[in-house]
Amino acid sequence: MDEVIADPIKKFIQLYNRDYTVPLDLKIDAGNEIYHHVPKDVEQKWFEYINEPGFFRDLEIIPDSQRVIKALQQKYEVYIVSAAMEFPNCLKDKHDWLADHFPFIDWQHIIFCGNKIVNTDIMIDDRIKNFVNYPGRPLLFTSPHNLLVTDYERVNTWEEVAGLLL
Amino acid sequence: MDEVIADPIKKFIQLYNRDYTVPLDLKIDAGNEIYHHVPKDVEQKWFEYINEPGFFRDLEIIPDSQRVIKALQQKYEVYIVSAAMEFPNCLKDKHDWLADHFPFIDWQHIIFCGNKIVNTDIMIDDRIKNFVNYPGRPLLFTSPHNLLVTDYERVNTWEEVAGLLL
Known part of the structure; x- marks a missing residue:
């Protein structure tokens, strides 16, 4: 599902933008994950985001x-x-x-x-x-x-x- | 899970007993399902029971x-x-x-x-x-x-x- 039919990366970027002003037009470098592009002290925050009820409910297709x-x-x-x-x-x-x-x-x-x-x-x-x-x-x-x-x-x-x- | 590590049949019998006085010591005949042993007009009720949140939460092991x-x-x-x-x-x-x-x-x-x-x-x-x-x-x-x-x-x-x- 994720990154094949559903787009969690866009949602991660939106959430990191909301909480830590990561730019909305962030491009993830080849071979990297979202957590390589966010401040060091919040690089595990994606795991909290993804575990919140509702995270997957409105992902883009x-x-x-x-x-x-x-x-x-x-x-x-x-x-x-x-x-x-x-x-x-x-x-x-x-x-x-x-x-x-x-x-x-x-x-x-x-x-x-x-x-x-x-x-x-x-x-x-x-x-x-x-x-x-x-x-x-x-x-x-x-x-x-x-x-x-x-x-x-x-x-x-x-x-x-x-x-x-x- | 069901009927291998978890026991939904006992719970079905308890629910049919509660609602339609099916006996708690009901034995299901060989080759039959629970719905062969309940009143004709409620034989699909098991499907409602099973879909209610909580049905599977307290099944016996x-x-x-x-x-x-x-x-x-x-x-x-x-x-x-x-x-x-x-x-x-x-x-x-x-x-x-x-x-x-x-x-x-x-x-x-x-x-x-x-x-x-x-x-x-x-x-x-x-x-x-x-x-x-x-x-x-x-x-x-x-x-x-x-x-x-x-x-x-x-x-x-x-x-x-x-x-x-x-």
Whole structure:
């Protein structure tokens, strides 16, 4: 979900802007995370933000993800697999966000987990830790933190996913 | 979780007893579900009960499940995989119940899903629908509704699981 179909980075920047005047037009450097760009004494604040009920409820949607995933459903069995269990206060928020923005994905095809030990043919993910021991075809969805990674087939946008898989 | 480490049947009976005087010592016949044993006009009431926040929060623990799962962790990587997504109001309750009674299972090893498309070697489950297309070794955990099933290796208790796997 995060950084693939939902945009938590924009929300982090807004919250750090509100509390610590981090600039709203902050660009995260290649290979870095949001916490590399905020004052040293509040670099763990993102973890508080993310654990607050409501954090995930109004995230912006990554462009074209709805349209392309709907099209993928014509050809594939599509699952949403989110490492949501790290933030148990937000399970319902994540569920409700999906119900709002991806209502065409039914409950059978939603997985909230820790380790992503799913038995699928393809995985689209921004975190390479999820590709360790994954037996299928990994597609690395571009996010600032993974820009320096060269070990995986990369997709920069949902338009590119469509080009590859449709 | 349900009917394997947590006991929703006892709670269903208590609620049907409270509202419709179904006897507290009700035994569910082999191959049947709770709704086969309640008045015709309230046989779907179980679905309302289960969707109420709090339903899963105080379920009794299936005997020996804590002790045996803790022992299994010495030899296996143990995941809890629950079809919790069917009851989105209860995601947090199920999470908190696990935190209370199985605190030795960390968030990385908890999966709330619909279809159980997990890539594991063994699956202990009471519902044979979860064994369809499952490539590993299924162990059918006995529950009244599955007593007539003969197609799978069966475990009647967690003591039997220990005997097989430890």
